[in-house]
Amino acid sequence: MKDNNISLLNYSFNYFFQYCIQKYQIQVISHHFSNHKIEGLTVVDELGTSFSYERDNLKVKQNFTLCHELGHFILKHDGNYFAESIENQENLLEREANIFSAVVLMPDIVLLSKIYYSCETFHQIQNSLGVSKQALFFRLLDFLREYYPGKDNEIKQAVETYIEGKNVSVFRLFHDIREQIIEEFNQFQPSLINQVKQRVRKVGFTTSLEYPYLLNQDNWKAIKEESINLKTWLIYNKGKSIAYVWDKEKFSDEEARKKAEIQLLLM
Ligand SMILES: [Zn+2]
Structure with a gap:
């Protein structure tokens, strides 16, 4: 974001995604399996690296899948072939790639800006970042848990009421951690x-x-x-x-x- 002067409120994962695709010359293609069994694929062979996604999936799912595949690549996961199916999402590498994807789609500082400073609704954020309701829900839980360990119930309730359009509780949670998030963001200087x-x-x-x-x-x-x-x-x-x-x-x-x-x- 800082390297390319991208404003916090106009952030989209696509800036980073396209940058990586070009830099590492990754091919992005779509595929189709009749039962949607494979959501995404990474293949590394003598022709280079390619990512593919199920073309019949919803756009939000495709976005998540593409960032997940990018995660395998950027995190240098060992292997020339990654296939995403519902069954394999529990192993460590897959979980890591899922976290990577969630963070690229919904960075801390962007969530803070949208939720706290610009008072956007859950639905607005979901739309502007191109993520599913489920993805944003779990991202908010994981994100807040990091700052409020042991307060799982309170967090879950705050996020659930936020989805229903009431932002008081979620606002309060962000209020107390806003400086930490900003400080972390400020630590990074463009090259x-x-x-x-x-x-x-x-x-x-x-x-x-x-x-x-x-x-x-x-x-x-x-x-x-x-x-x-x-x-x-x-x-x-x-x-x-x-x-x-x-x-x-x-x-x-x-x-x-x-x-x-x-x-x-x-x-
Ligand atoms: Zn994977």
């Missing part, structure tokens, strides 16, 4: 490359005065790999130097150089 990328996307140009690590030319490669539009260069004068990055669609080489020269003069 330097992503900070530079975001900055250049915004204003078209930045220098090592803002991001000193740009002076190390070993970092340039990673920046150029991020986008074909990004260019990097270094100028120096009287023992001082400035490295800079610019978007070639926004500034010509010369314009960028001039901007860097001015900054160098002012150093």
Whole structure:
């Protein structure tokens, strides 16, 4: 979310999912078995990795299945073949993949924002995140249990009344843990490359005065790999130097150089 400036209230698992699919060149296809016995499949072979999902399932189920398959992949579960059926969901790897899926579909900070700060209803959240009633129900239970161990009954009641449209109890539970959730979210900082990328996307140009690590030319490669539009260069004068990055669609080489020269003069 932070790396790509995705707003908390517009979050969708798809941002992360598509990012991973592209990055790891995973193929996503649909399949159909007449009895819906196989909800999802991961196959790793010499052709690469592919995920597939039952095309007759509801969209919310497909979303969950796809994130579950991504879980096997990202968590590096050992195996070249994972098939999801109703019978196998109890083993450890499957449970892990299910938790991964639930968190990617419904991250802590997104739940806090929607439930507590923006007072959305259970139904609204279900729709905007593309999850089933059951998935959101269990995710909320698991999530709150982490913060309130031993209060299972209270939590269950709060979530059940929340489904019915009354948010007072669930609100109170979130109220006391909101700072912890936000702090955890704030601990993550976007990578330097992503900070530079975001900055250049915004204003078209930045220098090592803002991001000193740009002076190390070993970092340039990673920046150029991020986008074909990004260019990097270094100028120096009287023992001082400035490295800079610019978007070639926004500034010509010369314009960028001039901007860097001015900054160098002012150093
Ligand atoms: Zn699985």
